[in-house]
């Protein structure tokens with residue numbers, strides 16, 4: 181091992197959903213490690229303000245990961261600013277109450293538009309940026325793609341049918357793209373994913389905490405009881421794995437999904 185083994189200093193990273201809770205933390209950690217970061221997010225102002233916080237070698241770009249011409253325009257801005265793309269983090273994703281079963285809404289009543297929204301955001305929102313930025317990596321013959329899957333992909337959680345199926349699609353696509361890029365373009369292009377355990381963020385707060393008292397719901401309590409480390413993740417908990425998967429330290433690692441979950445996926449419940 182050399183001092184460069186885990187180095188991503190000087191690399192260019194594109195992070196979609198970069199202004200969100202988990203990915204903003206990855207953006208901050210990457211910038212601190214010497215990476216020039218392009219923060220792409222549907223929320224233009226949030227992307228720009230995070231980029232301003234990261235310093236003059238970061239840019240914030242408004243980009244909808246479901247709109248290919250938007251992604252192509254963003255990729256041109258990234259190339260104009262930095263000249264290449266070494267790391268793509270496909271972070272945009274999420275769930276919504278309308279696609280979640282509850283006492284008031286059975287599985288049979290979940291509206292097709294809400295289900296489709298969740299599928300599109302998580303799965304198509306990973307595939308489309310991988311096409312655009314993956315093609316840049318194919319011409320460079322190098323790069324790393326990091327997708328964000330979920331615990332739901334291993335075993336589905338109750339209530340969130342579309343989100344579970346969509347994240348399982350993200351894990352499957354991670355393996356598919358890893359093989360495709362290595363065989364068709366370059367063995368130096370690697371594709372992996374992180375499967376975060378439970379992090380209390382805006383997309384799941386309505387499920388895990390009571391909206392008035394802020395106390396844990398029974399579901400939130402069950403999650404903590406099934407997380408051997410006994411807590412929710414902190415956004416910074418993903419950073420070490422993200423740096424490992426983006427750096428030469430993982431040079432022979434492609435097509436895997438790494439749980440960062442406080443032991444949730446290892447615990448049988450007994």
Ligand SMILES: NC(=O)c1ccc[n+]([C@@H]2O[C@H](COP(=O)([O-])OP(=O)(O)OC[C@H]3O[C@@H](n4cnc5c(N)ncnc54)[C@H](O)[C@@H]3O)[C@@H](O)[C@H]2O)c1
Pocket residue numbers: 196197198199200201202203220221222223243244245246270271272273274275301305328329330331375376377378379380381382383384
């Ligand atoms: N929070 C958790 O416990 C958890 C667990 C497992 C996986 N994840 C996944 O981690 C990723 C980040 O989640 P988070 O909890 O930080 O959520 P978040 O809602 O804080 O961040 C998501 C970001 O994506 C952006 N976004 C939404 N739609 C977009 C679009 N069409 N185009 C571009 N950007 C868009 C949002 O503006 C937001 O900034 C998601 O893929 C999520 O599914 C989260």
